[in-house]
Amino acid sequence: MNLTFADVRALDAGVWTGALAAADAAALPGAPLRIAGPHVLVLDRPLWNGMVLTAAFHGVSVVALGTTGRAIYLANGAGARVGEGAAPVESAKDERAALVPRDPRPAKLSSDDEMFVYGLDEIGSDMARVGRALMARIRQIYPGALQRTDNPRRFVETPDNFWGVEVQPRKQAVKLTVRADEAKLKAAGLPYQLERPPSYFAIKIQNDGDVEMALKFLAHADRG
Numbered sequence: 001m002n003l004t005f006a007d008v009r010a011l012d013a014g015v016w017t018g019a020l021a022a023a024d025a026a027a028l029p030g031a032p033l034r035i036a037g038p039h040v041l042v043l044d045r046p047l048w049n050g051m052v053l054t055a056a057f058h059g060v061s062v063v064a065l066g067t068t069g070r071a072i073y074l075a076n077g078a079g080a081r082v083g084e085g086a087a088p089v090e091s092a093k094d095e096r097a098a099l100v101p102r103d104p105r106p107a108k109l110s111s112d113d114e115m116f117v118y119g120l121d122e123i124g125s126d127m128a129r130v131g132r133a134l135m136a137r138i139r140q141i142y143p144g145a146l147q148r149t150d151n152p153r154r155f156v157e158t159p160d161n162f163w164g165v166e167v168q169p170r171k172q173a174v175k176l177t178v179r180a181d182e183a184k185l186k187a188a189g190l191p192y193q194l195e196r197p198p199s200y201f202a203i204k205i206q207n208d209g210d211v212e213m214a215l216k217f218l219a220h221a222d223r224g
Helices: 022-026 090-097 111-122 125-141 182-187 210-219
Strands: 002-005 008-012 015-019 039-044 053-056 060-065 070-076 145-148 154-158 163-168 173-179 193-196 200-205
Touching: 008 111, 015 111, 022 039, 022 060, 039 053, 070 111, 111 125, 111 145, 111 154, 111 163, 125 173, 125 210, 173 210, 200 210
Parallel strands: 039 070
Antiparallel strands: 002 053, 008 015, 015 070, 039 060, 145 154, 154 163, 163 173, 173 200, 193 200
16 A cells, blocks of 8 residues: 655655644654654655655654654655656755855755754744755855754754754744854844853844844854
8 A cells, every 4th residue: 555645845855845744644654753843754765756755655654753734754765766757856956055055065964954954844934944044054164963952943063062053933933052252242243142151142043134144143153
């Protein structure tokens, strides 16, 4: 028996997102963890036709049950096979790349970088777009990898935690935290709020215009 998941859009090669009710996710195979954010499913050799994902029932595994009506779908193994008449998955990459300024350096995202971006679907498509642009710009400048904390919506940079992010659904925002000297932030005229005095300060990111402000904020971080 095959399962189909409709109204799905590609985020990258072998990665999709779409609506999925909690009751439907709970009825699928797997022994999932409970997390905040979207459900996470792994599909074994799925078929993708540009809008619908199809996979064998026993090739579907729910690894995390979330708290929203959305899901992240990950292809197992080499990735999805593109069905007849499907839009190539590469087109999703091109669309994603168009959201950020071009740079000759590739913006490589770690698995938890991606989980942070996927978690933004909980806020909405606009913030998901802003979050993708933010992470792409950050990784063009600062190599590293986010790591999820005990709070599933909060991530910190590794190996040095000089910055971190937190998804805030109620405030419809992302909180960006940096380790910095407060006098330097004041001198630069940057807005900020106290996070963990005396070393950590934060700003809210809520729209496209905040991405440049976030990069200026990060530029004043004290790196280890």
